[in-house]
Amino acid sequence: RRLFLKGLLAPVVTLAGDDAHHLLYAMRAKAGDEVVLVDDAGQVARMELTGFTADTVTMRLIERLAADTESPLSLVLAQCLPKGDKLEFIVQKAVELGAVAVQPLASRNSVVRYDAKKAAAKEKRWQKIADEAAKQCGRTRLPAVRPIEPLTDWLAARAARADAALLFCYENEERQPMQATLRALPASVREITLLVGPEGGFTLAEAEAITRAGGVSVTLGPRILRAETAAVAAMSIVQYERGD
Ligand code: SAM
Numbered sequence: 001r002r003l004f005l006k007g008l009l010a011p012v013v014t015l016a017g018d019d020a021h022h023l024l025y026a027m028r029a030k031a032g033d034e035v036v037l038v039d040d041a042g043q044v045a046r047m048e049l050t051g052f053t054a055d056t057v058t059m060r061l062i063e064r065l066a067a068d069t070e071s072p073l074s075l076v077l078a079q080c081l082p083k084g085d086k087l088e089f090i091v092q093k094a095v096e097l098g099a100v101a102v103q104p105l106a107s108r109n110s111v112v113r114y115d116a117k118k119a120a121a122k123e124k125r126w127q128k129i130a131d132e133a134a135k136q137c138g139r140t141r142l143p144a145v146r147p148i149e150p151l152t153d154w155l156a157a158r159a160a161r162a163d164a165a166l167l168f169c170y171e172n173e174e175r176q177p178m179q180a181t182l183r184a185l186p187a188s189v190r191e192i193t194l195l196v197g198p199e200g201g202f203t204l205a206e207a208e209a210i211t212r213a214g215g216v217s218v219t220l221g222p223r224i225l226r227a228e229t230a231a232v233a234a235m236s237i238v239q240y241e242r243g244d
Contacts, residue, residue, distance in 0.1 A: 001027065002036045002135045004142055009039045011061045013047065020057045029057065042068060042140040069138045071098040073243035074191040077235060080107040080151060080198040082227045090231050091126045091145060095133035097235040098243060101144045107151040109200030119148050151206060155213040168195035168210050169234050170202060170217040171224050178218040178234060182241040192238055196231045
């Protein structure tokens with residue numbers, strides 16, 4: 001089992017909170033069991049469980065593992081809110097495909113609208129899904145699900161930076177394939193944000209605003225993909241071309 005440690009690895013580590021609770025009561029862990037621990041700096045180690053209280057688990061370091069599974073690319077998925085629970089699927093796949101963060105955005109054609117209380121509950125659930133996916137797929141860094149923002153505010157706050165690229169998937173774009181756009185980016189660009197629309201797509205005004213904010217529109221091919229398919233396809237292409 002892979003666990004994430006808040007803090008840095010040490011010869012002896014004591015875990016509390018949800019992970020300790022899970023080990024104690026769901027896994028019924030016992031002395032001598034082993035876990036893989038990943039710390040805040042991405043260091044990975046095999047640990048042996050040695051001591052238990054009602055709410056803590058103590059473990060000792062057996063060996064450090066050289067297992068950095070992170071992509072050299074800092075990939076962020078900015079996803080306009082899709083219907084229903086689709087963002088849960090998208091968050092899970094973004095983590096598996098190496099995104100460092102998912103930014104949910106409320107755009108003109110996003111059907112769902114959350115009040116502050118519902119948004120906070122959703123964000124907490126998405127982060128939990130991200131944490132679980134990170135453990136399952138062997139990430140050495142916990143990806144963040146950021147708070148929902150209106151697309152317009154997010155664009156306004158996004159400073160144009162030479163070392164970062166904003167690529168937006170736009171089904172009306174025919175000339176600029178994602179692959180060619182990525183290959184044309186300077187090697188110094190190590191941070192890529194992918195922006196994907198909701199089921200109803202981007203409005204023309206939004207597409208123009210994204211372009212003004214430095215976004216480059218790309219096509220994923222001649223067929224119109226569902227929002228979740230577009231997100232998965234786009235992230236896969238980016239990691240294949242520029243990441244790992
Ligand atoms: N505007 C369309 C409509 O309502 O018929 C389709 C929107 S599509 C279902 C959702 C999102 O997926 C789009 O906003 C876009 O970001 C992305 N997408 C889907 N197919 C695409 C393609 N062939 N090329 C680029 N992006 C695509």
